[in-house]
Amino acid sequence: MGDDPDRRKILTCAVGGGLGLVIAVPAARLVLGPTGEQTVTTPTDPLDVGAADRLKVGGPWQKVDVVAPLVKDGWTTARDVVLGAAFVRRTADNQAQALSAVCPHLGCAVGWDGKNFLCPCHDSKFTGDGDAIAGTGPAKRGLDPLPVKIEDGRLRLTWIRYQLDTASRDKA
Amino acid sequence: MTKQIWRVLGWSLVMLLVVEALTGAALAAFYAPSSTDAWASVAYVQDQMPWGWLVRGLHFHAASAIVIISGVHLLQIAVAGTYRERAAAWWIGLVLVLLVLGFAISGYVLRWDQAGYWANRVEVGIAAGTPVVGGLIRSLAIGGNEYGNLTLTRFYTLHVIALPALITAGVVVHIVLAKRARDWSDGLRAAFAMAAVFAVLVGYVVSQHGADLAAPADPSAAFDARPLWYFRWLFELRHLAGSAEKLAAMAAPAVVGGFLVALPLVDKPERQAKRMPWIAGVVGLFALIFVLTIASFVQDSGDADLAKRQAQAEKDASRTRALAVKHGVPATGPLDIKQGIVMYRARSLYEKRCTGCHAATSKDRKGPIIGAGHGNRAWLTAFLKEPSGDAFWGHTKLAKTDDAMKPVELGEGDLADLTELLYAQSGASDVDAARRDRGKVIFDKACTDCHAIEEGVAGASAPGLGGLGSRDWYTSFIGNPKSPVHMGSDHSQMPRFDKDLSIVDRDALADYLVWLRTATQRDVDLLEPL
Numbered sequence: 001m002g003d004d005p006d007r008r009k010i011l012t013c014a015v016g017g018g019l020g021l022v023i024a025v026p027a028a029r030l031v032l033g034p035t036g037e038q039t040v041t042t043p044t045d046p047l048d049v050g051a052a053d054r055l056k057v058g059g060p061w062q063k064v065d066v067v068a069p070l071v072k073d074g075w076t077t078a079r080d081v082v083l084g085a086a087f088v089r090r091t092a093d094n095q096a097q098a099l100s101a102v103c104p105h106l107g108c109a110v111g112w113d114g115k116n117f118l119c120p121c122h123d124s125k126f127t128g129d130g131d132a133i134a135g136t137g138p139a140k141r142g143l144d145p146l147p148v149k150i151e152d153g154r155l156r157l158t159w160i161r162y163q164l165d166t167a168s169r170d171k172a
Numbered sequence: 173m174t175k176q177i178w179r180v181l182g183w184s185l186v187m188l189l190v191v192e193a194l195t196g197a198a199l200a201a202f203y204a205p206s207s208t209d210a211w212a213s214v215a216y217v218q219d220q221m222p223w224g225w226l227v228r229g230l231h232f233h234a235a236s237a238i239v240i241i242s243g244v245h246l247l248q249i250a251v252a253g254t255y256r257e258r259a260a261a262w263w264i265g266l267v268l269v270l271l272v273l274g275f276a277i278s279g280y281v282l283r284w285d286q287a288g289y290w291a292n293r294v295e296v297g298i299a300a301g302t303p304v305v306g307g308l309i310r311s312l313a314i315g316g317n318e319y320g321n322l323t324l325t326r327f328y329t330l331h332v333i334a335l336p337a338l339i340t341a342g343v344v345v346h347i348v349l350a351k352r353a354r355d356w357s358d359g360l361r362a363a364f365a366m367a368a369v370f371a372v373l374v375g376y377v378v379s380q381h382g383a384d385l386a387a388p389a390d391p392s393a394a395f396d397a398r399p400l401w402y403f404r405w406l407f408e409l410r411h412l413a414g415s416a417e418k419l420a421a422m423a424a425p426a427v428v429g430g431f432l433v434a435l436p437l438v439d440k441p442e443r444q445a446k447r448m449p450w451i452a453g454v455v456g457l458f459a460l461i462f463v464l465t466i467a468s469f470v471q472d473s474g475d476a477d478l479a480k481r482q483a484q485a486e487k488d489a490s491r492t493r494a495l496a497v498k499h500g501v502p503a504t505g506p507l508d509i510k511q512g513i514v515m516y517r518a519r520s521l522y523e524k525r526c527t528g529c530h531a532a533t534s535k536d537r538k539g540p541i542i543g544a545g546h547g548n549r550a551w552l553t554a555f556l557k558e559p560s561g562d563a564f565w566g567h568t569k570l571a572k573t574d575d576a577m578k579p580v581e582l583g584e585g586d587l588a589d590l591t592e593l594l595y596a597q598s599g600a601s602d603v604d605a606a607r608r609d610r611g612k613v614i615f616d617k618a619c620t621d622c623h624a625i626e627e628g629v630a631g632a633s634a635p636g637l638g639g640l641g642s643r644d645w646y647t648s649f650i651g652n653p654k655s656p657v658h659m660g661s662d663h664s665q666m667p668r669f670d671k672d673l674s675i676v677d678r679d680a681l682a683d684y685l686v687w688l689r690t691a692t693q694r695d696v697d698l699l700e701p702l
Binding site for chain 2: 032034035036037038039040042051053065066073074075076078079082083084085101105106107108109110111120121122123138152153161164165172
């Protein structure tokens with residue numbers, strides 16, 4: 001009975017398959033580990049992006065790099081990490097506006113030509129207030145405003161990435 | 173006989189895959205998949221390793237050759253209609269094409285330069301637009317919530333472990349399924365074809381000196397992202413589709429793929445003549461893809477603004493790569509590469525914040541010229557002789573008031589003694605002590621009505637001069653020139669920088685100013701450009 005070839009085959013498959021699973025399941029669990037996790041932790045509180053004096057009230061948009069003092073990226077921690085860029089302008093002595101330079105279409109960095117914002121990847125164009133100009137490109141919404149305030153003469157900006165290519169503005 | 177000539181295509185593809193495997197293994201011996209090291213390790217291979225550019229170039233351009241020859245191979249099989257007998261080989265072949273494109277996408281991002289980084293962001297952005305599971309796909313692909321170390325380790329694993337395993341298995345099955353009688357002349361022809369393809373490849377790689385490498389990935393810097401040339405037809409299709417671009421990006425590959433997969437099922441006729449509609453369909457499809465690809469490049473080449481931005485991007489790339497060769501890439505990543513330039517931090521701050529009022533070339537200079545030799549003996553003597561001269565306080569509001577300092581009228585010897593006293597304040601090591609002490613006597617007689625010389629002490633109506641020109645003095649002055657120890661609030665137009673610049677930055681500026689004292693114009697000119 002112990003020599004039944006079918007039985008042997010089934011047993012071999014069971015043992016082999018079992019062994020395979022024992023190895024594959026933990027490996028798959030590991031590889032899926034980062035999915036949906038905050039693997040790159042970036043600050044959610046306002047970041048210092050420079051002195052407010054650099055902006056004149058009523059002056060044009062100026063591009064600022066948004067730099068996080070501390071970012072944990074997987075197993076490393078780094079200081080002064082560039083998260084992205086924003087355009088800021090001063091509307092009053094103690095008031096400013098900011099737009100994220102991340103194109104709401106697919107996330108390329110937009111540029112400012114003095115009149116309009118332009119995305120170099122798929123040609124979406126935005127007005128001087130950041131609204132999408134219909135018929136120019138695929139962006140479904142205007143540039144994303146970011147919270148910014150002036151405190152002790154410094155511009156403090158909150159960096160947010162929104163979901164791409166949607167008409168509504170939902171945090172990514 | 174004439175049909176046999178086409179068989180060399182398959183063997184050329186096998187040869188190219190072997191080239192990819194060998195060059196890939198060599199590159200993997202250098203590559204470091206982390207966001208701080210990836211670009212640096214690729215630049216190291218490309219610019220510093222013997223024949224690194226050649227190996228990397230072969231690896232990159234062989235992929236293009238694979239895409240081209242796969243296309244011709246596919247077209248030839250479709251026209252000949254041999255998929256009717258060997259449908260399974262055809263389908264595996266289509267899977268192989270998908271795997272090749274997977275290699276291209278996963279490989280392009282590994283260089284972590286502007287081109288690969290932004291192209292990947294767009295590609296992942298498109299995939300993230302998939303209904304329902306889009307977010308999951310994105311998170312799975314980039315390894316979490318944001319681009320970083322895990323993005324690279326994942327695409328690296330895909331590129332060097334998962335896809336090679338799949339394509340090896342696929343190629344073996346494909347060859348077995350497509351097997352046919354071979355004779356010796358077949359093998360010889362294949363060998364000649366492989367040699368020819370390889371020769372063209374090497375020639376092209378040498379003419380291009382390897383493969384491009386743009387400036388390091390920078391999330392804050394705009395870049396004209398373009399996909400690799402074999403995805404250009406989709407890029408152009410999105411352009412043409414306008415608001416229906418999402419449909420185009422998702423539907424076009426699905427339609428093309430579906431059509432090719434269905435061919436063996438729908439194209440049944442035995443007689444070649446009856447197959448004309450299908451042949452026309454396949455040829456038409458390839459022609460369309462070809463035309464769209466060309467159209468995309470033509471559109472870009474007509475854009476003058478784009479050309480300007482691309483020229484600038486190329487300049488940035490070659491500059492950064494030159495710096496990487498010269499100074500190495502800092503462990504904090506290639507975006508910090510300029511920190512390797514001597515006094516980079518101070519000089520770039522100086523350029524941005526100080527030159528408007530202090531550069532000899534500035535149109536609206538408001539203060540003294542600061543340049544080579546600033547604060548050395550000759551400068552001090554010249555200042556004492558004519559404090560409101562053009563190079564000194566001449567451009568300030570103070571010079572036009574009664575509070576302006578009067579020229580010091582002394583003989584050459586006494587002037588040199590007084591100069592030595594002031595010069596000694598900087599802590600310079602070459603002070604003539606006897607002169608300095610004589611200078612102190614003159615100072616006490618002629619200057620103390622307004623100035624003081626003790627460290628940290630304000631003058632009665634003018635700056636305290638203790639420590640003048642030393643690093644600490646500069647740091648203090650830059651921080652608050654309006655302090656009573658320095659100019660006093662009534663006498664200075666210079667803004668205070670202690671709120672705006674960190675103490676580290678002010679110290680860096682002070683170091684630069686101290687360096688300027690002993691520098692000649694030639695030294696300044698020899699500094700590496702920022």
